[in-house]
Amino acid sequence: MNAALLIIFIVAAIALYLGIRATRGKDMNVNEFAVGNKGFGTLFVFLLIAGEVYTTFTFLGGSGWAYSNGSAAYYVPAYICLAYVLSYWIIPKIWRFAKKHDVISQPQYFLKSYDSKALGLVVAFIGLIALVPYIVIQLKGLGIIVSEASYGAISPLMASTIGAAIVTIYVTISGIHGSAWNAVLKDIMILFVIVFLGTYIPYHYFGGIPQLFEAVQSVKPEALTFASEGYSIPWFVSTIILNAFGFYLLPQSFTVVISAKSERALKKNAITLPLYTILILFAFFIGFAAIIQVPGLQGAEGDLSLLRITMQTFDPWFVGIVGGAGLLTALVPVSVMVMSGAVGLMTGFYKLIKPESSDRQQLVVSKVFVLLIILIAYAFTITGGNALAILNIMSYGLITQLVPALIFSFFSTKLMNKYGAIAGILTGVSIVLFNAITSFKLVNVFPNIPSAINDINIGFVAIGINILIGLTVSFVTKNLILNENSQVAEKIAQ
Template identity: 25%
Template sequence: MPVNWIALTVFVLCFAGVTVLGFASAHWRKGDLDLLHEWGLGGGTFGTLITWFLIGGDIYTAYTFIAVPAVAFGAGALAFFAVPYTTLIYPITFVVFPRMWSVCRRHGYITAADFVRGRFGNRWLALAVALTGLLATMPYIALQLVGLEVVIAGLGVTTEGLIGHLPLLIAFVILAAFTYTSGLRAPATIAVVKDLMIYIVIIAAVGVVVRTFGGFGPLFAAVPPEKLILPTPPAGSTGVYGVYASLALGSAAALFMYPHAITAILSSSTRNVIRRNSALLPAYSLVLAFLTLLGFMAIAVGVKAKPEYAALFARYSNQFAVPALILDIFPPWFAGFSFAAIGIGALVPAAIMSIAAANLWTRNIHLEFINPRATPAEESRMAKLVSLLVKFGALVFVLGIPKEYAINLQLLGGVWIIQTLPAVLIGLYTRWFNSWALLAGWAVGMAFGTLVVDANAFKNATYVLSVGGYQLPGYVAIYALAANLIVAVVVTLLVNMVLRPERRDATVAADYV
């Protein structure tokens, strides 16, 4: 496909604008960026509007823009599990995360592992939470770069060979530079621009396609019927219904366990900011519904049958559905604007994720096990360096390893990160669990989930549970979490029968309100 010079020019201009904004944000609500709290949490000063954009930019990423419609394009209605799961999470956020904000603000905790360390007094349990966060985050960052690469290919720029890797290298340098200098303030300010751009793109895409087909009815009529609904389960099984429901539930439970989501939460200025955002964030779920619908629009337009996109579909498969749709329905200048929105949608979450990973390494590994006497300035310096290494690792991952590996590891990411839920979320409400029992449960959940995904050859994360001859296929993260909790409960009961219950807890009830 030839280079689309008009689209490429608009794309570069938009990127240049957010680059300037990223560096300038170091002076916004200026704080001492030699302190980890200021660099890694923006000083905890973000109000309702900035937090809304930050969390939205954190969750609704470039890869979301590419991958969710790709599932709808390929598998059909199953992709819409993303809509109820993002709706389910916000009542949980409203109830649970103000408690986390309060206790973390009271004790100066920056990560979920900090809280676990204080709550349970077990450095090894905190290490398990930190390592899980790092493991789940690394492929997530890589996938943002995968999404950016798909967009660059859509502009007609080759993504193969040394020259083909140059655009990604440039984007990496930009991301690394403004994250290092500005910390969380950079993605917070850029998230505002990114989200507004994405809203414009989605509204325009829906409007153009619906006008072309004369309404939603004709649009759905142009999609094969088997893609519009989930297949009826066979007798004796919940079939895809169980997979759909458990995917929604498991994804909701895992979403705010990711370090970057907790980082965004802890950057809020007050508890009420979190509550207000929990009420406002469902607006993003509406956007996600239309975003998923883009997959059906791409089917209706017939982009896969067009010869000019054949090579890119062969390279990126269904992930090229949205870029192809954008190229097909928009003039070149707006296609460039749309691709810039997706590309900036890669920079924002990648920046937050690298900051969250750096916070985990610095606080819960380096400070805890390597250099306990590090000064606040040394802490901040270490976090900045680690954020560079994390992004560099993600870049090497994307450039040197087949894309399927990043996608496969991200599949495991949700299975892994949900195993921290008992220690973090349940730990916000009770200290009943024995810390070593939680560690044992975590190990069982991690092993079970990993083995099931590996047995599926990394093609899906489904496990079929047989109960009385009835088949219950579902998202393995849910079953792994169930195993985790069962082990944690049983071991706690057994330990408490033999030994006195643990009393180590740096927090008190008043810290949570």
């Protein structure tokens, strides 16, 4: 066993131990399992939300995007930063509603806001479709990191399997508490690793960060600005706005919001989180350095740039630490995702068919859904080919179709009623799915449009149509709702 492998194993063991131990001294019920009895203070909420940022995607993908696509990679910190800005306005509204109406999952929020079980069901399934690719990406990333960092001693498949097993064990035992404690360990390790690598590598190879960029400018100047087509400014702007709105609609972020103890904890976090996101720059430095130091990685291989340059630069024991940090960046987000997806299905689906179920039954069913989701994701992880990449691009496109219904839930469920919300969401989702399967661009529909418009993210276009359909259907069904309400009123009167 080499030094790297030993360290990765130690990290895995600590994660499992912390995850299981996290629940000690607590009575487990659904509320405790799903949202920590809505008692998480500022630090845990901060780490869990920030944990969404520092996932394997940032670790491998942040540097990988900078390596393969240059400046296009800036979209990651840009949209996350805007998501936090927006969160100051959006999140307190969600939190207050959840507190008042005893909401523990995203489907339940929509169900209760619009008083529609059908909408709850639709949201639960969209959440699931959006979550699975996310989980798969993390499990695949975990496989790559551990396999590379162990110098091939463990196969990617083996590593993904072990990772999935650890998550399953601690999520079923501790629920969100396991994620919270591991988030602490994860962020300490990832911060150390990413800041150290992002500083050391530019100095070691180039003598400093300005020199690094000058070197990139002389070899590949197009990497330092946006292209005029493809990953262009319209693409960047539409994508960061879309993702900023979508960020808190991902079921796992929604869950973290609900788990906060107070509204002010959330608002205070919003102030500091953009600064925390700046640390992702160090991942970019590594990716840019790799353009020159480990050239020639094609396509998806670009994601390996961070690990390759690390292995070329450091001794095995340090590679082990990087591998261990990488392992944690997968485990924590996966655990929150799996759990929020499972609780979402429980509230949106199981409660629908068994409204009178006891708390204990609901807890057991949630845990069964945890297993189910992990198994689905695991099946995709070991078999997944190209379909996976398509799903990943779709995740945000799909989940952001819930944005109009969310925003209208703050103001008026008359202007947008439950029929309108469902019709709008289904239309938007269909457009995104159709686009993912056929990969049409706007230029196929309107041959003469300029490239600036053609580059606009299709999810953005779908939202526009979503709102239009939603408002129209709401207007047409206005009388239907009035009738329902008067029937209810009559029943009460009787």
